[in-house]
Amino acid sequence: MPVRPQSVSRKDRRRESEKLILQAAEKVFAEAGFGGATMQLIADVAGLPKANLHYYFPTKEALYRQVVEGIFHNWLTAADVFDSAPGPVEGIGAYIDAKMEISRRHPDGSKVWASEVMHGAPVIQDYLETTLVDWTEGRMAVIQRWIDEGRMDPIDPRHLLYMLWATTQHYADFGHQIETLNAGTPLSDAQWEAAKASVKAIILKGIGARPSPRS
Amino acid sequence: MPVRPQSVSRKDRRRESEKLILQAAEKVFAEAGFGGATMQLIADVAGLPKANLHYYFPTKEALYRQVVEGIFHNWLTAADVFDSAPGPVEGIGAYIDAKMEISRRHPDGSKVWASEVMHGAPVIQDYLETTLVDWTEGRMAVIQRWIDEGRMDPIDPRHLLYMLWATTQHYADFGHQIETLNAGTPLSDAQWEAAKASVKAIILKGIGARPSPRS
DNA sequence: CCACACTCTGACCAACCGGTCAAGATTTTT
DNA sequence: AAAAATCTTGACCGGTTGGTCAGAGTGTGG
Structure with a gap:
């Protein structure tokens, strides 16, 4: 049996280099802004030498764009839990869990996204106007259905979504402030769980979410 | 009666120039980051000519620092409503109103603050560790008292404060995203009121705030 | 009216930035 | 093993940036 060249083909190496650069870029963009x-x-x-970056990504903006697009992709896919849920308790609860986990595991991505939007979304405005609008309208319809079914109070779905985004992303974007207020130490596992529980408790009770009738 | 030289003394002119520069700086820092x-x-x-800026503010960082300190000052004073309130409905309700109004009227300041914190608070870390910590502990004590008095559910005051900051500042920091999701137009007066009402309704119900017994 | 201190500004500079490029190294194809 | 294609890199470049400075302008106190 001939030993395969452990899959280090040109394409694989290329993908690895690009990934390495994208990870470094995400970190630096998060820490310093574009x-x-x-x-x-x-x-x-x-x-890597600087010239090598320009071999894989022609310009700084192209690199930045790819970073932001990757983050946007994660942002959207992390929310599939929304649709398959039977009611707001499960759906919104799972969404909060998922977004809190993203804030915990990938705070850099969240910061880059926040920075991009804060500066007027110069590179992903088209995504906001198409993909994000579609996604938002879809989830708003789901929430409206829950309201019509009497599973939660008649809250404006739009502002509920904003609140979900704001509260969960806050733990990433303002993580430094939270850490400072936590005696300068990062949140422990237990503290992260407490944060999740608090957010879920307040929001689910705040919208009058009623558990699904079926046990 | 001698006509006073309409108060354009050297000191006044200096103050005016500094204010002019600080306002321009806040706008530019908000739009482009530091x-x-x-x-x-x-x-x-x-x-003004660029050299004039360096006459009033020796370096870019000194100018930036003064902008951020001014924002921090507003940030804190806007929260005096908290203490004088008899209970959570009035106190937290008024705090949400005040912070939403800041997000609406001074979104640039909010963005600069967010940017500063996101990048690790390089210039106002000392303020975070002293003033902000003190302020936060004070409000946490107030909330805890309300809990002990049975005026609201036993929510962790810390995470409640984070949620208040997150939701209200979101309308400034992510204003561009919200505007895009609002058919590309800024929120109308009615929509701002609806946003305030939604945030207050969800949070006040979510923490089980009970109106003050005294009418 | 004059001397003085404060304010303003065009011209300038060293440092740094994003980006280029030619030439060498490496891998794949023939 | 030679040729072709791909990858890597140090050296370099024009343009921009934050910051300086000498000197002109201007209000103020004596």
Whole structure:
């Protein structure tokens, strides 16, 4: 049996290099913002010469765009739990759990996204106007259905979604402030669970979510 | 009666120039971030030659620091409503109103603050560790008292505060996203009122706030 | 009216930035 | 093993940035 060259084909190496660069870029963009980030610093974090970055990504903006698009993709897919849920307790509860987990595991991505939107979404405005609008309208319809079925109070679905985004992403975007207020130490596992529980408790009770009738 | 030289003394002029520059700086820092902002652009917005900025503020960082300190000051004073309130319905309700109004009237300041914290609070870390910690502990004590008095559910005051900050500031920091989801138009007066009402309704019900017994 | 201190500004500079490129190294194909 | 295609990199470049500075302008106190 001939030993396969452990799958280090050109394409694989290319993908790995791109991934390495994208990870470094996400970190640097999160820490310094687009304007404050430098290709040199990204290169240093990735452990590659700067010229190599420009071989894989022609410009700083192209690299940034790809980072943001990846984050946007995660952002959307992490919300599939919404549709399959029988009611608001399960659906919104699971959505909060999922988004809190993203804030915990990928705070850099959340920060880059926040920064992009705060600066007027210069590179992903088209996504906002198409994909995000569609996604939002779909979830609003789901929430409206729950309201019509009497499973929760008649809350404006739009503002409920904003509140879900705001509260969950806050733990990533303002993680530094939260850490400072936590005696300068990162939240422990128990504290993260407490945060999740608090958010879920307040919101689910706040919208008058009633558990599904079927046990 | 001698006509006073309409108060254009040196000190007044100095104050006016500084204010003009600070306002322009806040806008530019909000739109481009610290790294993306340029002294030249701030000067253009302020309608002054760049060298003049350096006369009043020695460095870009000094200017930025003063902008952030001003925002932090507003941030804190806008929350005095908290203490004088008899219970959570009035106190938290008024706090939400006040912070939503800030998000509406001064979104640039909110964005600069968010950006500063997201990047690790490089210039106001000392304020976070002292003033903000003190402020937060004070309000947590108030909330805890309300809980002990049976005026609301036993929610962790810390996470309640985070939720208040997150939801209200979201309308400023993510204003562009909200506007895009609102058919590309800014929120109308009625929509702002609806947003305030939704946030207050969900949170006040979510924490089980009970109106004050005294009418 | 004059001397003085404060304010303003065009011109300038060293440092740094994103991006280029030619030439060498490496891998795949023939 | 030679040719072709792909990848890697140090050196380099024009443009921009934050910041400086000498000197002109301007209000103020004596």
